[in-house]
Amino acid sequence: MTSFIEQVNQLIESRRSTKPRNFNGKKIDDSIVWQILENGNWAPTHGLTQPWRFKIFTDAGLEKLANFQALLYQKLTPEANFSPDKYERMQTNILKSSHVIVICMERQKSEKILELEEIEAVACSVQNMALTATAYGICSFWGSGGVTYTSELKEFLGIGEKDRCLGYLYLGYSDNPATSSRRTPIQEKVTWIAENTDTNDLT
Ligand SMILES: Cc1cc2nc3c(=O)[nH]c(=O)nc-3n(C[C@H](O)[C@H](O)[C@H](O)COP(=O)(O)O)c2cc1C
Numbered sequence: 001m002t003s004f005i006e007q008v009n010q011l012i013e014s015r016r017s018t019k020p021r022n023f024n025g026k027k028i029d030d031s032i033v034w035q036i037l038e039n040g041n042w043a044p045t046h047g048l049t050q051p052w053r054f055k056i057f058t059d060a061g062l063e064k065l066a067n068f069q070a071l072l073y074q075k076l077t078p079e080a081n082f083s084p085d086k087y088e089r090m091q092t093n094i095l096k097s098s099h100v101i102v103i104c105m106e107r108q109k110s111e112k113i114l115e116l117e118e119i120e121a122v123a124c125s126v127q128n129m130a131l132t133a134t135a136y137g138i139c140s141f142w143g144s145g146g147v148t149y150t151s152e153l154k155e156f157l158g159i160g161e162k163d164r165c166l167g168y169l170y171l172g173y174s175d176n177p178a179t180s181s182r183r184t185p186i187q188e189k190v191t192w193i194a195e196n197t198d199t200n201d202l203t
Contacts, residue, residue: 015130016178018139020093023172028098030058032136033171037101039132043125047108051118052125055102055157057094065102066094068156072147090146093170101129101169103142107162122166129169139177141170 002010037054045051057065070090074082094100105122107115126142133140144167147153153165 011131011135015134016139016181017141018172018174018176018178020096020141020143020170020172021089022174022176022178023096023098023139023170024175025096026098026173028136028138028171028173032138033058033099033101036129036132036136036138036171040125040129043121043128045121045124046117047113049108049113049118049121051105051108052122053104053106053159053163055104057100057102058098062094062097062100065100066091069094069147069153072150072152072156076147076150076152086146093143094168096172097170098172101171102157103166103169104157104159105164105166107160107164111162119164119166126166126169133171137173139172139174143168143170 033056037056040052040054041050043052070087073087073090077083103122103126105118108118130140130142148165148167154161154163157165159165
């Protein structure tokens, strides 16, 4: 039996982004998606604002989102730059998913907490969800391309002017899940301060 820390290490290391084009169309039970969302709800949040808001598209809702964003892409793209492949991908990525969680941040009315921190809290929530999906053997992919940051998408989602859409978390099963990724060593990104030899004086 592996220890809790070994399980956590394994879970974190094995979470991968699997592109929705590699999903197999198999449906995730809604009850599992609710558990994924429940774990998202336990993210840390400054001032307990809990700014994450999720719009779940599944079943015929996937067609609604797919059609909307493909047509929006067409509308917003100058003819010379229009890519029929991309237009198709904007639909198929969604249609191959079981559920698409559209990731939103609801801006606090008082705006006391920094917007940056509200976005950070939503990102923590998304990571909770991606890890939970991994534990269930479900693939996930956070995509933020295409029409993610447009005002038209905000209107479609019915979110406020100061709220934000931060992308889609595509969920699905795959016969060919991504298994490899790479990171440069953590040691290159860490400065370890364990001594106080400075005589810095701010006054
Ligand atoms: C905020 C955010 C937005 C992302 N948007 C995209 C995207 O639009 N397109 C894409 O290919 N990957 C996107 N990704 C996923 C990254 O490509 C992926 O995490 C990275 O390649 C590392 O792979 P891994 O998650 O399997 O370790 C996004 C990830 C994050 C955190």
